[in-house]
Amino acid sequence: MKLTVEGLNSHYGPAHILFDIGFEVGEGEVVALLGRNGAGKSTTFRSIVGLVAQRSGRITFEGKDVSAKPTHEIVREGLGYVPEERRIFTDLTVEENLEVGKQPKRPNAPYWTREKLFALFPNLGEMKNRPGGRMSGGEQQMLTIARTLMGNPSLVLLDEPSEGLSPKIVEQMVDAILTMKKEGVSIVVSEQNLHFARLISDRAYIIERGRICFGGTMAELDARPDIRDAHLSL
Amino acid sequence: MAFYVVQFLTGLASAASLFLVASGLSIIFGVTRIVNFAHGAFYMIGAYIAFTLTERLSGAFGFWGSIVLAALAVALIGVLVEMVLLRRIYHAPELFQLLATFGLTLMVEDLVVLIWGPDDLVGRRAPGFKGAVDFFGQNIPSYDLFLIALGPVVLGILWLLFQRTRWGVLVRAATQDRDMVAALGVNQKWLFTSVFAVGVFLAALGGALQIPRDAVHHAMDLRIIVEVFVVVVIGGLGSIVGAFVAAVLVSELNAFGILIFPKISIILVFLVMAVVLIVRPWGLFGKPEAAARKTPGLTVNPWRPLTSNERLASLAALVVAAMLPLFAGNYALTVGSEIAIFVIFAVSLHFLMSVGGLASFGHAAYFGLGAYGVAFLAKMAGLPMIVCLLLGPLLGCMGAAVFGFFAVQLSGVYFAMLTLAFAQIVWSIAFQWVSVTGGDNGILGIWPEKWAASPSHFYWLALGVAALVTIALRAMVFSPFGYALRATRDSLLRSEAIGINAKRIQWTAFVIAGTTAGIGGALFAYLKGSVFPDNLGISLSVDALVMVLLGGVETVSGAVVGAIVYKALNIWLVSQTDLSKLVLGGFIMLIVVVFPKGIVGVLEMLAQRRRKASPPGSPLIAKPIESAE
Numbered sequence: 001m002k003l004t005v006e007g008l009n010s011h012y013g014p015a016h017i018l019f020d021i022g023f024e025v026g027e028g029e030v031v032a033l034l035g036r037n038g039a040g041k042s043t044t045f046r047s048i049v050g051l052v053a054q055r056s057g058r059i060t061f062e063g064k065d066v067s068a069k070p071t072h073e074i075v076r077e078g079l080g081y082v083p084e085e086r087r088i089f090t091d092l093t094v095e096e097n098l099e100v101g102k103q104p105k106r107p108n109a110p111y112w113t114r115e116k117l118f119a120l121f122p123n124l125g126e127m128k129n130r131p132g133g134r135m136s137g138g139e140q141q142m143l144t145i146a147r148t149l150m151g152n153p154s155l156v157l158l159d160e161p162s163e164g165l166s167p168k169i170v171e172q173m174v175d176a177i178l179t180m181k182k183e184g185v186s187i188v189v190s191e192q193n194l195h196f197a198r199l200i201s202d203r204a205y206i207i208e209r210g211r212i213c214f215g216g217t218m219a220e221l222d223a224r225p226d227i228r229d230a231h232l233s234l
Numbered sequence: 235m236a237f238y239v240v241q242f243l244t245g246l247a248s249a250a251s252l253f254l255v256a257s258g259l260s261i262i263f264g265v266t267r268i269v270n271f272a273h274g275a276f277y278m279i280g281a282y283i284a285f286t287l288t289e290r291l292s293g294a295f296g297f298w299g300s301i302v303l304a305a306l307a308v309a310l311i312g313v314l315v316e317m318v319l320l321r322r323i324y325h326a327p328e329l330f331q332l333l334a335t336f337g338l339t340l341m342v343e344d345l346v347v348l349i350w351g352p353d354d355l356v357g358r359r360a361p362g363f364k365g366a367v368d369f370f371g372q373n374i375p376s377y378d379l380f381l382i383a384l385g386p387v388v389l390g391i392l393w394l395l396f397q398r399t400r401w402g403v404l405v406r407a408a409t410q411d412r413d414m415v416a417a418l419g420v421n422q423k424w425l426f427t428s429v430f431a432v433g434v435f436l437a438a439l440g441g442a443l444q445i446p447r448d449a450v451h452h453a454m455d456l457r458i459i460v461e462v463f464v465v466v467v468i469g470g471l472g473s474i475v476g477a478f479v480a481a482v483l484v485s486e487l488n489a490f491g492i493l494i495f496p497k498i499s500i501i502l503v504f505l506v507m508a509v510v511l512i513v514r515p516w517g518l519f520g521k522p523e524a525a526a527r528k529t530p531g532l533t534v535n536p537w538r539p540l541t542s543n544e545r546l547a548s549l550a551a552l553v554v555a556a557m558l559p560l561f562a563g564n565y566a567l568t569v570g571s572e573i574a575i576f577v578i579f580a581v582s583l584h585f586l587m588s589v590g591g592l593a594s595f596g597h598a599a600y601f602g603l604g605a606y607g608v609a610f611l612a613k614m615a616g617l618p619m620i621v622c623l624l625l626g627p628l629l630g631c632m633g634a635a636v637f638g639f640f641a642v643q644l645s646g647v648y649f650a651m652l653t654l655a656f657a658q659i660v661w662s663i664a665f666q667w668v669s670v671t672g673g674d675n676g677i678l679g680i681w682p683e684k685w686a687a688s689p690s691h692f693y694w695l696a697l698g699v700a701a702l703v704t705i706a707l708r709a710m711v712f713s714p715f716g717y718a719l720r721a722t723r724d725s726l727l728r729s730e731a732i733g734i735n736a737k738r739i740q741w742t743a744f745v746i747a748g749t750t751a752g753i754g755g756a757l758f759a760y761l762k763g764s765v766f767p768d769n770l771g772i773s774l775s776v777d778a779l780v781m782v783l784l785g786g787v788e789t790v791s792g793a794v795v796g797a798i799v800y801k802a803l804n805i806w807l808v809s810q811t812d813l814s815k816l817v818l819g820g821f822i823m824l825i826v827v828v829f830p831k832g833i834v835g836v837l838e839m840l841a842q843r844r845r846k847a848s849p850p851g852s853p854l855i856a857k858p859i860e861s862a863e
Contacts, residue, residue: 051413075419087414089407099400100407101418151419 001060002027002155002186003048003079008057010047017043018210021057025155025188030181032201032218033190034232040210041190042084045157049074049081062108062154078106080153084160084190086140088147090133094124097132097143101150109154110183117146120176138169145176155186162196174199194232206231236370243369245489246482247378247447250385253481254440255458256465257392257474258433264409264472265429268320269328269647271335273437274459275342280308280438281450282350285357288445294361305439312434316427322827324426328647329593330826333783336776337822339455344816346452357445377446384443388436389478396474405429409472456772460658463651464503468510470520471648479518504659508640511652515643537790539712552701559690567689569805571761574696575754577797578703580781582750584793585707587782589716590743591723592642595650596657597751597778599637600630602770603660604752605759609677612759619683623756630752631745633660638744642737645726657775664767676766680759696757703750704794710746711790719743777804780822786832795834 001024008021018040025031035041047055050071059067066074075081089097098114105111118125121142127135132143141161148156161177162170177200181187191197197204197218204221206214208231214221221228259273287300315338323331363377396402408415408425416422441454448454465484469476484503491502516522540548558570583597607629611622637656644652664671671677686692710716721729722736730736759765768774777800785796808814825832831839 049417051417071413071416072419072421075417081417083414083417087411089410089414091410092403092407096403096406099403100415100420102400103419147418 001025002029002062003188004058004060005044005048006058006060008044008047008059009055010043010052011054012043012052013054016210018047018055021047021207021210021212023205023212023215025186028181028184028186029203030177030187030189030201032197032204033188033207034192034194034197034204035190035207036192036232039207041207042159043210044207045081045083045159045188045190048157049079075151075153076103078109078152078154080148080151080156082144082148082156082158082161084163086137086144088132088135088140088143091131093129093131094135094143095128097147098150101147103151106152106154109152110185111152112146112149114150117149120149120179121146121172138165138172141165141169141173142176149180149185153185155188156180158187158189160190160192162191162193170196192232194228236372240369240372240374241489241493242486243374243382244378245486246385247375247381248488249481249485250381250388251440251444252458252461252465252485253385253478254388254443255437256462256469256477256481257388258436258440259462260466260469260472260474260477261392261405261436262430262433263466263647265405265412266320266324266426267328268324268331268335269471269651270430270433271332271459272315272338272342273335273433273462274455274457275339276308276312276434276437277441277458278346278450278452278455279311279342280304280441281357281445281454282346282355282441283307283438284442284445285355285450286350288358297358297361301439301442304442305435308438308441309431309435312438313427313431316430319823319827320430321423321426326826326830329587329650329779329787330783330830332593332595332647332650333776333779334823334826337819337826339459340776340815340819340822342819343452343455344813344819348813350450350452352452354449354451356449360446363446375447381443381447385478385481389474392474401428460655464507464655466517467648467651467655468507468517470514470517472521473517473519476517476519501659501663504655507652507655511640511643515648537711539708552697555697556694559693564689567693568761569802571689571693571696571757572805573798573801574693574700575757575761576777576781576801577700577794578754578757579751579778580785580793580797581700581704581707581791582747582754583778584782584785584787584791585710585750586743586747587779588787588789588793589711589723590719590740590747592645592740592744593650593779594641594744594747594775595654595779596772596775597653597747598772598774599653599657599660599770600634600748600751601755601758601774601778602664602765602767603633603748604630604755605765605769606664606671606677606755607752608756608759609680609765612680613677619686619760623753623760626756626759627749627752630755631749634745634748634752635741638741638748642740642744654772654775657770657772661767661770661772664770671767674767676764678764680765681763682760686760692761696761699753699757703753704791707746707750708791715739715742776822780818780825782832783822783825783830784832786835786838788831789834789838792832792834796832799833 003025006022008018009016010018021044023031033041033044043052046052048059050069057067058065061077061079064077066077089100092100098117123139124142124146127139132140135143145158145161161173165173174196177187177189189197189200201218203217205212206227213231214227255273255277259270262268262270284301284304287304288297291300319334319338323334360377360380363380366373366375367379396406404415404420404425408422412422461484465477465480468483469480483506487503487506495501510518559567562570579601583594587593604627608622608626611617611626641649641652641656665673681687682692686695718729718734718739721734722739726736755769758769781796781800782793783796784800785792785794807817811817
C-alpha cells in the first residue's frame with residue numbers, strides 16, 4: 001500500500017473531530033474522500049501531514065510510520081499536500097511560489113520542472129512574474145497544485161480542487177489530475193462534488209461527522225444510491 | 235544654513251544604527267511573529283563585545299574585524315536563545331513572548347555590569363575615520379559620513395538577500411503563512427533560527443558601529459528599544475524599507491527637535507507617531523494585520539462570580555489581613571501597605587489585560603501620574619491629604635484618556651509597543667522637565683496627615699482601598715459593561731456586528747484601568763513621602779505585567795494573589811542580592827515557559843480536575859508545540 005491510515009483521531013481543543021478514521025491508497029491509485037461541508041475531510045488531510053497538533057493513530061506512508069513526524073519531514077518523504085483554501089503566497093510571484101515548493105529529485109516519483117508544470121498549466125506560464133495575490137481563483141488553484149508538484153511527491157493529498165471554480169477550469173483540473181495519475185502520482189482527492197470525483201477516481205470513501213461510513217469502488221458506490229443520498233448532498 | 239545641513243547630516247548618521255536595529259526587529263517579527271524585546275539587549279552586547287575586541291586587536295583590520303566579529307558572536311548568542319527559549323513559546327500568546335524576551339533583557343542588564351562593570355566605556359575611533367570634514371566652517375566627523383553611506387548599502391544588501399536568494403523567498407513566504415511553508419517541506423525550525431540570527435546580527439552590528447560615536451553603557455538597551463519601537467510603529471512592522479524611512483524620520487526629528495524644544499525634544503517624535511497611527515495604524519509601509527490572534531488566554535474557561543462560600547473565604551482573608559497590625563511591627567506594616575498598593579496596581583492592569591484583552595506595557599505611566607498628581611496638589615497647592623487622594627488620580631485618568639484614545643486604535647503587539655512608548659514619553663517629561671517635576675531628584679516631603687500617619691493606620695487605609703478597588707473591578711467584570719468588554723476581547727468583529735461600539739468600550743476600560751492605577755500611585759506617593767520618575771518607568775510597568783501573569787491571566791482576580799506573592803518575593807529578593815534583575819529575569823522566563831497559567835490558574839485547574847472525574851485534554855504545563863492551528 002502507498003498510504004495506510006489507521007485509527008486516526010483528532011481534536012481541536014476540547015472538540016473531538018475525527019473518530020477512528022481508516023483508509024488505504026494503493027500505488028498509482030486515485031482515491032476520493034467524499035463528504036459534506038464540515039464532515040472532516042480537510043481535518044483528515046491536515047492530520048495526515050501533521051498540521052493538527054492533537055492527533056493519534058497510525059499513518060504509514062511507503063511502509064514507514066510517519067505519525068510522529070513533524071510536517072516538513074512527512075512532506076519530504078514525498079507526501080504532498082494541496083490545501084483547500086489554496087494558501088498562495090500572495091506577495092510572491094508565480095516563480096517564487098514554485099521556488100518555495102522545490103525539493104530534490106526523488107527516485108520513486110515523477111520529476112517536475114517549471115517547464116513541465118507550465119506545460120501542464122499553460123495559464124501559469126503566461127504570468128510567471130505576477131504576484132499570487134493578483135491571480136484569479138482558478139489560476140491560484142493551479143498554482144497551489146503546481147507548487148506542491150515542485151516537491152516531486154509520489155502521493156498528493158488534494159483538498160477540494162474543484163471548489164468555487166468555473167466549469168471550464170474544472171475541466172482543465174480534471175485533465176491535470178489525470179496527467180498526474182498517468183505520470184505515476186498516487187492521489188487522494190477530497191470532494192463534495194460526486195460528478196467531479198467520478199471523472200478521476202478509482203475508489204471512494206465517504207466521511208460523515210468524522211467517521212468513515214463507506215469504502216469501495218466507484219461502481220460499488222453507484223450500486224448503493226441509499227448511501228449516496230444519505231451522506232452526500234447532490 | 236550650514237549649521238542646519240550639518241544637523242541634518244548628524245541625524246542621518248544616527249539613523250544608520252537605528253535602521254540596523256529596527257530592520258532586525260522587523261525581519262524577526264515578520265517571520266516568527268515575535269516582538270523581540272531583547273533586541274536592545276543584543277544591540278548592547280554587540281557594543282560591549284566590540285569594545286573589548288577593539289581594545290585587544292590593533293590596526294585597521296583589527297578594528298573593522300572586531301566590529302564584524304562582535305556582531306557574529308552576538309548572532310551566535312541569538313541562535314542559542316532562539317533554540318533554548320523562543321522555540322518553546324512560538325505558539326504562546328504574544329504577551330508571553332514579549333515578557334520572556336523582556337526577562338532576557340533584565341538578565342543581560344545585570345550580566346553586562348557583572349562582566350564589564352557599571353562605568354561608561356569610551357571606545358576607540360575608527361581607523362581612517364578619525365578626523366572631521368570641513369563644511370562651510372562647520373565640522374562633520376568623517377565617521378558620520380561613513381555611517382550615512384552605510385545605511386543605504388545595508389538596505390540594498392537586505393533587498394538583494396530577500397529578493398534574489400532562495401532563503402529570502404522562503405522567509406517572505408513564511409512571513410505570510412508559516413504552516414504552508416512547512417507543508418511544502420521546509421524545516422521551519424531552521425528557517426526561524428536563521429532569521430533570528432540575521433536579525434540579531436543586524437542589532438549587534440548597529441551596537442558595535444556606535445562605539446566610536448557614543449560611550450558604551452548598561453542602559454543603552456532600553457533607550458534604543460524604545461526608539462526602535464517607535465521606528466517600526468511608524469514604518470510598519472515587518473517592512474524593511476519602512477524601517478529605513480522611519481529611522482531617518484525619527485533621527486531627523488530628534489536632531490531638529492533639540493533645537494525647537496530643547497527640554498522635551500522627545501515629544502516631537504511621539505507627536506509624529508501619533509499622527510501616523512491615526513492616518514495609517516499599521517505604519518507607513520506596513521500592511522494591515524489580518525485578524526489578530528487572541529492576546530491572553532490559552533484556553534477558555536467561562537468566568538463565574540464567586541460562590542457564597544468563596545465570598546466568605548475572601549472576607550475571612552481580608553479580616554485576617556486587617557488584623558496584621560495586632561502582631562506585626564512597623565517595617566512589616568510598611569511592606570504590607572506597599573503590597574496592598576501593588577494589589578491595586580495589578581488589578582487595574584489585570585482588568586485591562588485579562589478582561590479587555592489589551593496588554594499594556596506602559597501601565598506604570600498612570601500609576602506614576604497619580605503619584606505626581608498628589609505631589610503637585612500637596613506641594614504646590616497645599617491641599618489636605620484627603621482631597622489630594624481624591625483628586626490626584628485624576629491626572630492618571632487624564633493621561634489614560636489621552637493616550638488610551640490612540641492606543642485602542644491598535645491591538646496586540648502594536649498596542650503593547652504604543653503603550654510602552656507613551657509611558658516613555660511621560661517618563662521623559664518627568665525626567666527632563668526639571669523646573670516642574672524636579673527631574674531625577676523627584677518631589678520630596680509628601681507625608682500623610684496625622685490621621686493616617688502611623689504605619690497601622692496607613693496600612694488599613696491601603697488595605698481598605700485595595701479591597702474596595704478589587705470588589706469594584708470584579709463587579710464590573712460581571713456587569714453589562716464587562717460583558718461588552720469581554721466580547722470585544724474575544725471577537726472585535728462580532729462584537730461590532732451586534733452593535734457594540736468596541737473602540738469606545740475599550741477606551742473606557744483603558745481610562746478605568748488608568749484611573750485605578752492612579753489611585754494606587756496616589757497612595758504610593760504618601761507611603762514613600764516622595765515621587766520619582768522611576769514611579770512611571772518601564773520596570774514598574776513590567777512588574778505589573780509579571781504580577782498579572784504570575785496570578786494567572788485567565789482568572790478573574792488572580793492579580794491579587796500575583797501581586798502579593800510577587801511583591802513579597804521582590805522586596806525579599808532586593809534585600810538579599812545585588813543581582814535582582816538577573817534573578818527576576820530568570821524568574822519571568824521560568825513562569826512564561828513552564829507556568830503560563832499562573833498560580834490561581836493552576837489552582838483552579840486542580841480544583842476543576844477534582845470536581846470532574848475525566849479531565850479535559852488541556853495539559854497542566856505548556857509543552858513546546860511543533861505545529862498547531
